Amino acid sequence: MITLELFLNAVVAGLMLGGFYAAVALGLSITFGQLDIVNIAHPTFVILGSFVAYILNQNFGIDPVLIGVVFMPVFYLIGTTLYRVYYVSFERTGQESLSGLAFFFGLMFIIEVVLILTFGVDYRLVNAAYIGKTLHIGFLDMPFRMLVPAIAATIMTGAVVLYMTKTFMGKAIMAVSQDRLALQLMGADPIKVKRIALGIAIATASLAGALLIIIQPVEPSVGRLYIGRIFAIVVLGGMGSISGTFVAAILIGVVESFIATFYGPSWAPAVGFGILLLTLAIRPQGIFGRA
């Protein structure tokens, strides 16, 4: 029986889930959409963020969202370092597309295995006062473990949009792959621009990871489920349009929430991949992309 109550709750749950997905997809939207770097390891960096939040939360009781924000600079440095390696090994020699892809595939595998060796395959979680509480508005139930990540993710997305549209470096990042001429006119060094952009992309994984472990317990290989999901979001969102990514994330969140509510949660993971395959097959430039 589909009641209005169940239906609206599924919508709200989907909106919150989608908001969180935006946080995970944001970094990929920058790397894949703007830089043409296929960082298939992005979800693994998110899991790394989850484990950082887990360690500090369990040992010092610090709020996971705060940890996620504080560790952004560290992740930023990981990102810029990663770009140096990527540039020297692949971009400079024109090998970036396929070798670069295999490089990130290997990197993903390494991070995952190191996490398994360190933490094992048990599910880990964090503690915070609001986790487990639920906000009730009428018949709508909004668990804080979903609401807090959704709000934090929306703020982060907003901040990145502001940065990309208002600052010089942000505009340079948006131009770096599409518009070489504009970049030259701006007098920006594309290598530096890309380095900073990859830094920012990986930095978002710090917070996204902290948000993930608020929503659900995490083990090292959870990241793989997000690969299809976030590529679906980024491609659907029109490759690198950050607001498009946000809308696509919400859309996927809602669809998954419906599938989970009405067909059972074990089918939900296929939603992202299914939509990704359909999008790629029918309209590779995404639904919000340029024709």
Place this chain on the structure above:
Amino acid sequence: MKIDKFWLSVLVILIAGFAFTKLADNEFYFFTTYVVLQGLIMAVAWNILGGFTGYVNFGSAGFFAVGVYTTVALNKAFGLPLPVLLLAAGVICGLLGLAAGYLTLRLKGVYFAIATLATALVLETIVNNWKFVGGAAGTYVLQPKGSFIFDNYIELLFMLMLVLAVAATAISRYLSSSRIGQGLAAIRDDEVAAECMGVPTLRLKLISTTAMGALMGIAGAPFPFFVTFVDPVSAFALVIAVNAIAMPMIGGTAVWYGPVIGALLLGAIQETATVTISSELNLLIVGVMLVLFITLAPKGIVGLIQDYKKKKGANNG
């Protein structure tokens, strides 16, 4: 007499393998070599598309698992003999490969790679929800009773895998050294130019993806009888996909013997590490070796040897 050298080695390898089953009595050896040979078939198959044609398949585990579950399903439903199961897995995965081939019409490069990864995960979700083959919980598979001319079933599986590995290598060798191989190399270098130079790109890509799919399916088909318990986690294991990429990349993707070298080397290292250290650490070795080779020696061991020879030749001359 160049051809004879290859087929002579094939004959020697098969005879040696058969003698091995009669001489060795520790089953452990057969388990170990089975895993290495399975990796070899996967690597050779991956390389037909990835190395010769230039399309990266991240979903190798998906093809493998479809082969595995073809056996599980048909064995449970009809109890068919192993050769029929192999054939069925080859046909079904070949068709899956053919479909992937048509996908290349719309998806190039990175998009194709992501689509293969996505396909593997969709297949995994379907199997997770397919109760007949055990769903997410997995299922037990009984080894058939008779073991032909061998003392036990693992020896039979080992010999089967050896024959399949040799056959896969021979197919890959044929493809790379024939006119088809030259066409595939042209596609890898520049698909548009290849088409305009008269290369029937679609037909060759379909041959390439179908051969890859069929070989991967056949590599997976005996797996249920080897492990006797199958669940989606083991059939779709990421390590299968990573090995299928890492072995050719480490050995060298441009020639047919590259993935063979890579598979034997990496397989031997992995099996040794599993026994002496831990199975997680051997996964780490694969990852690190893959990344190191991609960044430092993109042409693999074969490339390193060629460069070394060239240098030596230059010094002498």
Place this chain on the structure above:
Amino acid sequence: MADRVLNVTDLTKRFGGFVALDSVNLHLDKGERLGLIGPNGSGKTTMINCISGSLFNDEGTVEFEGRDITSLPAHKRAHMGIARSFQIPKPFKSMTVLENLCIPLEFAAWDRADHRHISEQAMEILETIKFAERAHENSGSLTQVDMRKLELARALAAKPTLLVSDEAMAGLSSSEVDEILEILLVLNEQGVAVIMIEHIMRAVMRYSERIVVLDAGKKIADGSPDEVMHNPEVERAYLGE
């Protein structure tokens, strides 16, 4: 009509709402040298993509040696004898120069060529255009002008009756332009009809027997170099109104 190599009738190609080619007619006789010119975005490259089969046209027909090839894929057209070179050279980078020529010999020219001694045939072709000394070099590390020569040599190895050359001289020095022109003349002397797309007017005027001008997807002129240059519509298209 027996000598008609190419006959394009009412060719129309749209990209979404944009009309790239609007009902264009074009013909070419055996061994003729045709220059195809027009401002940027006038539809020249779309035109040759439709002739070589890299794109399919929406309306109209393309006939080659009297056969309708409108719906044939590019590799079949290559087998029949249509070869093209690319504006941005597309060598098979993992191969040597010689191996690059073996691909069209083994595929496009397969029905028409001697199946034996493929690499010797490739060498002969390199010799006719005085490019043999580069035969064993890696094609990925050639200079710009050598890259263009390889493009033409590879097209020649397809043993074509029609060659479509897409801006083979853009960005080259004037002595290099002469070298490329020389190759195109050698080709033509062997009976190959050539459609040359070029921005370098000096080269087009010198080489072409006839010139076709495209502007905004329409054919605005078709005649001898002299006629075309004094055509007021052509002047307007190039100089603006």
